[in-house]
Structures are given as structure tokens and as C-alpha cells.
Amino acid sequence: MLRQMCMAIAAVASLLSFTATAEAQYYEDKQITVLVNYGAGGTTDILARMIAKHMGKHIAGNPNIIVKNMPGAGGITATNHMGNSVDADGLTVAIFALPVMQQVLSDEALSFKLSDFVWLGGTGLPxxxxxxxxxxxxxxxxxxxxxxxxxxxxxxxxxxxxxxxxxxxxxxxxxxxxxxxxxxxxxxxxxxxxxxxxxxxxxxxxxxxxxxxxxxxxxxxxxxxxxxxxxxxxxxxxxxxxxxxxxxxxxxxxxxxxxxxxxxxxxxxxxxxxxVVTMLWGSFVPKGTPDEAVASLRMAWDSLSSDPEFIAEYEAMTSGAPILTNASKVQENIQKLVNLSPELVTFVSDLVSAE
Amino acid sequence: MFEAALSGLVQVIAWPAIGYLLFGVLVGLLLGMIPGLSGLVGFSIMLPFTFVLEPVPALALLLGMFAVTTTSDTIASVLFGIPGTSASQATILDGHPMAMKGEASRAFGAAFTVSAVGGILGAVVLGLSIPLVKPLILYFAQPEIFMLSVFGMTIVGTLSGNSILLGLIAALAGLGLSYVGYAENGALPRYVFGTLYLLDGLPLIPVVLGLFAIPELIELAVQGGSISKVPREEVKGGLMTGVRDACRNWWLVLRSTAIGAYFGLMPGLGGTIVDWMAYGHAIQSSKSKGTFGKGDVRGVIAPETANNAMKGGALIPTVAFGIPGSPSMAVLLGAFMIQGVAPGPEMLTVKLDFTFALMWTLAIANFVGALLLLLIAGKLSLITFLSGRLLVPLVTLFIFLGAWTSSSNIGDWIVLMVFGVVGYMMKKGGVPRPPMVLGFVIGPIMENALFITTHAYEGLSWLSRPACLIIAGLCLVSIAVGIRRNTQKAESSQIAIESPLSDPTMSLAAVGLLLAFSIHGLAPTYSWPADVGRIPMLTFIPAVFMSLTALLLGIWQFRQTFTNGEDIFPNRSELGRVFQLWLWLLGIVFVTIAVGQLFALPMFIALYFLTVTRYAWWVALLSAVGTWIFLYVIFDRTIGVVWYPALLF
The missing domain is CATH 3.40.190.10 (Periplasmic binding protein-like II)
Incomplete structure (x- = not known):
């Protein structure tokens, strides 16, 4: 019994260490580009840069992180770019103000559903x-x-x-x-x-x-x-x-x-x-991104909620601690957004198009 | 108040704040020099570094950088006719012709001096008028902003050069262009041709670069020779002449400071039009107008004073009420958030020393920035005596990079190319371009303010607001001055905003183009909801009638000019060379689509040097490598520009 337990513990430990090594290896000597879907200097940009600044130290392999802005069409240009042009290698990570209403209204300009991406986490404000x-x-x-x-x-x-x-x-x-x-x-x-x-x-x-x-x-x-x-x-x-x-x-x-x-x-x-409150700002990578990259990035996102430096900077800005939503909760919310009842969609469409 | 002012000064000149301020100034000067980069880009690069700083050093760094971008932006405006930032559009009208007369150094002397004076005085004027600021800002609601934007449009008459009809058509077309994309209040996109790119409207920088910089580039490439048409030995007056020009025109400097500071103060209008307003004022208030547009130093002094003075003006409502006076100030609000500084009435009472610290920062940065630029201005102006062919690749590079940084979309380059053709046709055809830019800039402000006004106020009650009536009176005065100037036949009243020696064929083509544009703009407005279609309809109906009239007049003039079967394209060989350059530019776009900018732009430089200027292969190669390093280090690594996702790699 004891021997079996020892073997099980050893197996789990080796699996964990293998995963950790794989994650560490994945981002070692690499550079992550954080893409922001609004212009420089706005709230989305400031928040994304704050997250990017602290996220790096929580990613195994300690990659270099740079931030790039791609504004346009209420954030849709960059969303489509993430679906169309970005390689699924985990080296480009979106931190976006999510086009929530465009998704609710099934805006034709949005060529991808938000559920077409792999989510890392989200945050928002009441x-x-x-x-x-x-x-x-x-x-x-x-x-x-x-x-x-x-x-x-x-x-x-x-x-x-x-x-x-x-x-x-x-x-x-x-x-x-x-x-x-x-x-x-x-x-x-x-x-x-x-x-x-x-x-x-x-x-x-x-x-x-x-x-x-x-x-x-x-x-x-x-x-x-x-x-x-x-x-x-x-x-x-x-x-x-x-x-x-x-x-x-x-x-x-x-x-x-x-x-x-x-x-x-x-x-x-x-x-x-x-x-809006749980994921006005969300982070994701394209579908097909390697599992070890996704796991590493999700872990980094979750670690932010206990990072005292990040919390202090966030608090200075909002007078309150950040409420970060984890990947599974965001994924769940996204599913709700894309599977709306037709009555609800019609109701919201009528409301926004009424003169 | 004196104590607060002193305390603010001590905070700024104490270490490390002063060190951060000076570093900010250096970065700001660099950003302003490179077209397309501006204070906004600087903010985003530096913001993460300010998270860990105390409020005064952090804001000294950001404001120091921000204050001087409108000082160094003069360099590209004067040398190449490329607006360095969106605040120096009016400077090119006289600044570049000065460079063509060999007077770049004089233009720099004047511009840098008045930038410093405007920046410092603007801060002082606002410091002194803090008690007046609150009632003024609180009174200027949307009806007043609408009336002020109408007032802005009345200077079209002044900017129209020799033909007020063509000026009005251009202004209406500019308004029309501003309606592209979503109206700020509507859920229906307009004139987007099914593209995602146009949903946010046409971007300002590629439009302005197309209208002004591309025609200058063509001139440089096609006519050969250097930018300065006057040999270096024959140039009279340099840097110090410019400084003396600034002193001699002290009264204009003071008035332009007031225009800059108080327009900057008005939320919503702010920096976008202040250079145009100051330029228009310089012409309107001048007795001898004949030299404007041909390289009159007053045409540089007015906008350059105002665009620096404006920053102090925009700062006050931002810190005192959280109402940013310009887009950059909206970003500064973000910096305040990071620092935990909440803008509010307390900033003018218990935290007045902090507000003064910000104003001192602006004043010191303006002074230091101008001093540094004056030291290098003489060397910079030598560029105007270099061979034009050598400069063509360099200017092309800056124009294309400037356009690309707008939204990092290939659409930016398409807009640049399209407006390059339009700008060239308008320039050659004598159709004034400044009113088009003015309309384009004011259009969204005017439409949005009118929309809110008609929804928030009952009927036409807003028209009886005293400030609205006062501004309406000012509009009438401005229109009267414009009409009077246009009816005066004397040479002294003629302003060469565009060449009076226009090409009749090109003129006809340009007007025809504007007519087609107006008809196309008018057509869909009938099927749109009133809130979305009303303003475009009111713009395009007069535009159609006016351009039709201008076209008929043009045809009549055309028939008068070409009665004996002369060649209607006398400059056929020039057109051929223009077309050749066009192919080069198109080549950049297509090669970029295939392999991306990091290869396309250096490749262009190398090929141009090899085939056109016929330099040795190693010169071409070294230039290409240098360009690649510049692109990679500054734009890719430092600024983090998103390049075009190339098809091949």
C-alpha cells in the first residue's frame, strides 16, 4: 500500500515537473507581443500595459514582453487580426476591451465569434x-x-x-x-x-x-x-x-x-x-495555441491576483483591489454571449436602433 | 497664490523631478521630429515607467515630453512640407516656402523662439486667469462648441487664396470627408464601402500627408534640384534674423498666445484647429497680405506660437474639472489615474501648488526645448541645400511611416496614395487645400455638438444663449473680413495659399472630381435616418451646386484659354515623371503586401539609389541596411509598431 502510494506520488510529481519543465522551456528566450485593440494612452491601453508589465514574471521561462496597439472599428480590427493573421504559437497574446455588444448584436464586421479563441482570463469594473x-x-x-x-x-x-x-x-x-x-x-x-x-x-x-x-x-x-x-x-x-x-x-x-x-x-x-463587470477586458490567444503555452499564460493570469506589486498599482488607479476572472469562468460567460435566445437579440437590436 | 506658485516651482526643480523633465524634453523633441509620431506615442511608451514614480517626477517626465513635440514638429513642416504632428498643419503653408527660398534657418529661428514664448506665456496667462476659468468652462456647453466650430469654418474665406468659390467647395468636401464611418451618435456607418477600415472614419494624418506632403515629394522628385531654389551663398538672414522676426512681431505673438491658450481651454475644440485659427487671424489682421503662402515669416510665427500656448490652455480644464481640452490631455487624464491624482476643483484650491508644478513643467520644458533646437537649427537647415534626388527616398520613408503609424493598416497607405493624387490635382489646379483640411477637422466636432444640442435643448432655445449670440456676431465679422478681402482687387490683398498660375486642365479635373464626390455623397443621405443623414445632406447639396457652377465657369475659362488648338497638357513630360514616381510608390505598397515593410522600405531605398540617382552599389546597400536598423530599433523595438502581416513571410 505504502509502496503504491509512493509510486503514485512519484508519478504525479514527475508529471508535474515534466509539465513545469515543458512550460519553462516553451517561453525560455522568447518574446511575447501583447496586442491591445485600442490606441495608445486610453484606459484599455493603460490597463493592458500594467498587466503586461507584471505578467512576465509569472510566466515560466521569464519571456520578454512588448506591447503593441492596433486600434480600429471599436476594437474589431484587432479581434479579426487575432483570428486571421496571428500564428497560434502563444507568442502573440491579446489583452482587449472585448467587443461585447458587437457579439450580442452579431455585428457582421466581426469575422470571428469570441468563442473561437482560447481564453486566459478577464477583468472588469462595476x-x-x-x-x-x-x-x-x-x-x-x-x-x-x-x-x-x-x-x-x-x-x-x-x-x-x-x-x-x-x-x-x-x-x-x-x-x-x-x-x-x-x-x-x-x-x-x-x-x-x-x-x-x-x-x-x-x-x-x-x-x-x-x-x-x-x-x-x-x-x-x-x-x-x-x-x-x-x-x-x-x-x-x-x-x-x-x-x-x-x-x-x-x-x-x-x-x-x-x-x-x-x-x-x-x-x-x-x-x-x-x-462587462467580469470581462470588459479579456485576454486570449488563437485556437491551436500549444497547450503548454496556454497553461503557462493562464497560470500567469491567475497569479496576478496575488501579486502585491500589481495590486498596489491597480489600487492606486481604481481605489480598489482588482477582481480577476479565471479562464474557465470567462469561457463560460463567452458561451452565454454567443448562444443568446433570438428574442433577447431582437430585443437589444430594437433598443439600440430606436431613434 | 504666490506661495503655491513658488512651492510648485520648488517641486519641479528639485531632483529627481528636473532630471525626469529634461529626459522627457529630449524624448519629446525626437518624437516631434519624426512625422507621424507624437506625444500620444510618447505617452504610451513612458507610461509603464511612471507607475513607480512619485506624482511630480512622473508628470514632469510626461508633460516635459508632451510640451515640446509641437516645437520640434516644425522641422519636418518647414524642411519637407510634412506636418510633423497634427498641430503643425498650418505651419507648412509658409514654413516650407521659406525653406524653398533658402530661409529654413530663419523659419526655425522664428518658430523655436515663438514656441518657447508661446508655451511660457500660455502657462502664465492661464495661471493668472485661474479665477476666470471655472465660469468660462462651465458656460461653454455644446451649443457654444457648435457655434465656435461654425466660427472656425468662417476663416475659410481667408484661407481660400484667389477663389472663394473653390475655397468653399474644398471646405464642404472636407466636411463631407469627415462624415465617413460611424457618426458619434448613430448606429449606422456612412460611406464605408463595406470595409472595416473606414468604420472609424478617415484618419487625419494620412489625409493631410496625402494632400500636402505627397505633392511636395512629387515636386522634389520631378523638378530635381534642392529644396531651396536659392543657392546657399545667396541666402540672406539666418537663425538670428528669425529670432529678430519673432521679437519684431511681438504683438502677433501675444495675440496668437491668447488664441492658443483660450481655444485650448475650450473643451472639445482645443488643439485640433488652433493652428488654423491663429494662421487665419494672422492673415486677417495683416495690412500687407500679399506674401502669405509665399514664405511669410508671420505665417510661421502665428501657428507655432498658438500650438504651444494651447497646451497650457488644455491643461487647466483637465486638472481642474477632468475635462480634457485636447486628445492628448485625455491621455494625460490616464496618467493622473495611475498616479492616484483625481482632477477636480481641489486642484485649484488645496492642491494649487501641484497644478502650478505642472504649469512650471510646461514653461521650463518649452524654454529648454526651444534652446536645444536653436542650437541645431543651423545644421538642420543645410538639408534644404542637398540634392532633391538624395532626399526623395528619405522623405518618402517618413511620409509612409507617418501614415502607417495612424492605425497600422494598409488602408492608411491607400488613403495616403488616393489623397496624394487629390492633393496634386488640387495644387496644380489652384483649388485651395487648407479649407479642405479645416472642414475635415472641424466636421466631427460640429456635427456632434449640433446633434447633442438639438437633443438636449428644447427647440431653438439654445440660440438665445448670450455666448452663442456673441460668437454668432464674431462669425459675421469674420465672414465680412473674408468677403472684403476677396472683393479687393489690389495685389496687396491676394494671398498665394495656392499658386495663382494654375493649370486649367488640372483645375477642371479637380473640380470635376469634387463634383462627382459631392453627388456620390448626397445620393445615399435620402435613405438614412434623419439623425445620420441630415448634416451630410445639408453639406452636399450646396457642394453639388457650387462645384457645378465652378465646373461651368471652368469650362468657359478652358475654352477661352485654348482657342487656337494648343496642347491642353503643356506639361506632358512632367506628368510622365509624376506617373513614374507614382509607380515607385505603388511598388512600395505591393512589395509590402508581399514581404512586409521591414524589407520593402529598405529595398525601395536601395533600388532608388541604384537606378534613379545611380549611386554605387555599396552606397545603396549601406543605406538599405541603415534604414532597416532605423525601422527595427525605433519603430519595431521601441515604439512597438504592428507591421503589415506579409503574405510570404
């Missing part, structure tokens, strides 16, 4: 909605939303996942609003809210910390209303510690209606929000 206190008839707490009257909603563009979520949120609550898209960045939304051109909008935790917080909330011009929490497989909200004190959207809905939200609009909201 979205919080705010309103100016002098909107409509005035508002000092979320309950007043039922009597506030109409206001302007500052949106980015019809097909933005943030726009879709904020519109669905207000539609579900039955609040009257005037949708004004065209503000191309959170800083433009910040300007519009400061100028009282728009009174309601939503933004990521980054926008709240760096723009809406110091300019609108802290000076007492606006209040946070709710944030869109990730909903688990049992239909429960997964609370985010970084936003303690702010209710989730479901909580607000339940308070207004006496029952939790449901139906196609809420399903669409949940699906899009879960994708």
Missing part, C-alpha cells in the same frame, strides 16, 4: 449611476426618482454597453427621461453634468473615482443612485465591497415594485452587465 440633485423636481435620495419628472440622460452611443444598461435600468423602473447620446467619453459626460446640460449618467468605478466623485458627488452637486451588480447563477446580486453604501439596481427595483426584477429586459441587462 458601473454606477448618478444624478444631479437639481434634476427635474429635485432629488436627494433614490426614492425621489419616482417623482422627479423628466431629465436628460448623457449617453455615449446607442450601441455602447453602458448606454444599453442605463436605459434598461430606467425603463425597468418606469422613469421618464430624454436620451442624449453622443458624449464620447466619461470626461465629456462629466463636463455635460457639470454644465447641467445632462442630469443623469453612469460610469465605471474609474470614472466615479477620478471624475464624477471629485467634481460632482463630493461638491454636493450629484448623488449616486445604484450600481449594477454581477448576478450569480441563482439570481442573487454579488455585492462589491468597493461600492459599500450604494444599493444595487435590483435592490432599488425591489424597493419600488415590491418584487425582484424579471423578464427579457432584465435578462438582457443581467447578461450584458455580467459580461
Amino acid at each position: 458601473t454606477t449611476c448618478i444624478i444631479r440633485k437639481d434634476a427635474g423636481a429635485g432629488i436627494s435620495k433614490v426614492d425621489d426618482l419616482q417623482t422627479v419628472g423628466s431629465f436628460n440622460l448623457a449617453g455615449y452611443r446607442n450601441t455602447s454597453s453602458t448606454d444599453v444598461r442605463m436605459r434598461l435600468g430606467l425603463d425597468l423602473l418606469g422613469v421618464e427621461y430624454n436620451y442624449v447620446p453622443g458624449y464620447v467619453s466619461a470626461s465629456k459626460v462629466n463636463a455635460a453634468m457639470l454644465q447641467d446640460e445632462a442630469q443623469f449618467s453612469c460610469g465605471s468605478i474609474l470614472a466615479i473615482r477620478n471624475l464624477f466623485g471629485p467634481n460632482l458627488i463630493e461638491p454636493g452637486l450629484a448623488i449616486p443612485l445604484w450600481y449594477y451588480a454581477v448576478v450569480d447563477s441563482d439570481g442573487n446580486d454579488v455585492k462589491d465591497d468597493r461600492l459599500a453604501g450604494i444599493p444595487t439596481f435590483s435592490e432599488v427595483f425591489e424597493k419600488f415594485n415590491g418584487e425582484p426584477p424579471s423578464g427579457i429586459p432584465y435578462d438582457a441587462l443581467t447578461l450584458i452587465n455580467n459580461s
